[in-house]
Amino acid sequence: MxxxxxxxxxxxxxxxxxxxxxxxxxxxxxxxxxxxxxxxxxxHVSDDIWGYVPDEAREELLQNEVYGARFRVGGPDSTPYPFYKEERVSNVIxxxxxxxxxxxxxxxxxxxxxxxxxxxxxxxxxxxxxxxxxxxxxxxxxxxxxxxxxxxxxxxxxxxxxxxxxxxxxxEKLHGVLAFDRTPDGGDFVDVHLTAPTFFAWRIPRGEAGVEYGLAAPPGVEVNDMFDALTDAYDVETDHFCSGAIPVxxxxxxxxxxxxxxxxxxxxxxxxxxxxxxxxxxxxxxxxxxxxxxxxxxxxxxxxxxxxxxxxxxxxxxxxxxCYSLPEPVQRLGLRALSGEIGVHMDRPSSFFSRTHLRRLLR
The missing domain is CATH 3.50.50.60 (FAD/NAD(P)-binding domain)
Known part of the structure; x- marks a missing residue:
């Protein structure tokens, strides 16, 4: 036994x-x-991931490094609100x-x-x-x-x-979908679209591996149709479509x-x-x-x-x-007020209230 x-x-x-x-x-x-x-x-993961794998695995796993995110209330042509760090924010693996x-x-x-x-x-x-x-x-x-x-x-x-x-x-369980455009993209910002009900859609550059597009929404929302609208807005064709539940x-x-x-x-x-x-x-x-x-x-x-x-x-x-479900004018106001250099950790919401982040907001 x-x-x-x-x-x-x-x-x-x-x-x-x-x-x-x-x-x-x-x-x-x-x-x-x-x-x-x-x-x-x-x-798309934080630097914490490297504490869980052997040091020699980093080179094989790492596809791209991310320094910030552009939040948008609409599609790719809408106003971007950038949040960034001078040092690496996250990794694409x-x-x-x-x-x-x-x-x-x-x-x-x-x-x-x-x-x-x-x-x-x-x-x-x-x-x-x-x-x-x-x-x-x-x-x-x-x-x-x-x-x-x-x-x-x-x-x-x-x-x-x-x-x-x-x-x-x-x-609850959200319904998430994602797929890939194989065109290489070494950009160092992800794009986050607050267009899916109670959640968001995303675009993640993955270096030589291409670009990942995805979104998640509650049950009952036609996520496949919303995903098609997202990739149509970016004028891309994707493959390796994946779909699954996200527990929250x-x-x-x-x-x-x-x-x-x-x-x-x-x-x-x-x-x-x-x-x-x-x-x-x-x-x-x-x-x-x-x-x-x-x-x-x-x-x-x-x-x-x-x-x-x-x-x-x-x-x-x-x-x-x-905040994803606030009225659009309130979202824009908040994003405009808070955008800029940040001092937060992507896995720790408590870091939003850290001294480092509050100092950067006051700047």
Missing amino acids: YDFAVVGVGPAGARFARRAAEAGYDVVAFEKGEVGTPLACSG DRVELDRTLADCAREAGADVREGHTVTGVDERDDRVVLEVKKADRVGGGTETVEARMVAGCDGPVSRVRRAVGLPEPE GPPETVTTDRVFLIGDAAAQTKPFTGGGIRYGMAAADAAAETIDPADPATLDDYESAWRDELAREIRLGKLIRK
């Missing part, structure tokens, strides 16, 4: 598998397809290769990472969790039963683990007696961007540091630890998102 079984080997699952294996636990991790595919989200790099780190730490394995059943018992796992034909086919003292559900916004054990859903708002609990959720499955995401790479890996670290698979009571410690780390940022992120 394993100490931990991890369902889903995205950033959160791979990070937890690595940290738990480094702590000496016996870890198995299941990914239903190939790690990193299909692409499900953007690769190869999102698929990030997942593969993190999975390799987990393997090197001793975790048994199995691709082509789909968890189809989760049976939580008093002293263990029994998983039913279907193997893809390319890895031998058939099914197997795997037992673990605890299970980490890291299987994304539409989590099978979450449903199987009856944990509550995220507060963690539920009151993400644990049972022997199961815990991490990452998108727990809606550990930024409400104002939908990004969850850094938040999910921070929660994975909290889980590895607090959970003892032989002691279910330590799951309460995990609940406290990840919320101590992220709850304030998530709460402030919700306030920022409310």
Whole structure:
């Protein structure tokens, strides 16, 4: 019997598998397809990402560096309101290769990472969790039963683990889409359009890899039509279209007696961007540091630890998102007043109130 079984080997699952294996636990991790595919989200991340990967991975992962963002209330021809730093604000990375790099780190730490394995059943018992796992034909086919003292559900916004054990859903799920124009663009500003209901659309230059276009909106909005309008406005043709759910708002609990959720499955995401790479890996670290698979009571410690780390940022992120729904004249007034050099961290809304940022505003 394993100490931990991890369902889903995205950033959160791979990070937890690595940290738990480094702590000496016996870890198995299941990914239903190939790690990193299909692409499900953007690769626009803060400098914090480099603390989670080996130093030598940076050159292979990095596609472009970003120094600011142009916010617009309308389309590409509308007035831009620039927010920028003199130093790098963020990075554009190869999102698929990030997942593969993190999975390799987990393997090197001793975790048994199995691709082509789909968890189809989760049976939580008093002293263990029994998983039913279907193997893809390319890895031998058939099914197997795997037992673990605890299970980490890291299987994304539409989590099978979450449903199987009856944990509550995220507060909401947005519908996100993105695609790529392969024309190289080394620009150092992203474009953010406050044109999607309660959220936004974006354009991210990815260096030699081209340009990413995307948007997200609540259920019921015709996001495909809005995406077509966005790319038509930029007069580009895109390929590799991706679509998926973006969970926003963690539920009151993400644990049972022997199961815990991490990452998108727990809606550990930024409400104002939908990004969850850094938040999910921070929660994975909290889980590895607090959970003892032989002691279910330590799951309460995990609940406290990840919320101590992220709850304030998530709460402030919700306030920022409310600004996306303000009347357009108010949005323009606010963007005009606040635009210019900033002192904020893209993963930490609390940095908006930092001394560095307030000094720059006063300038």
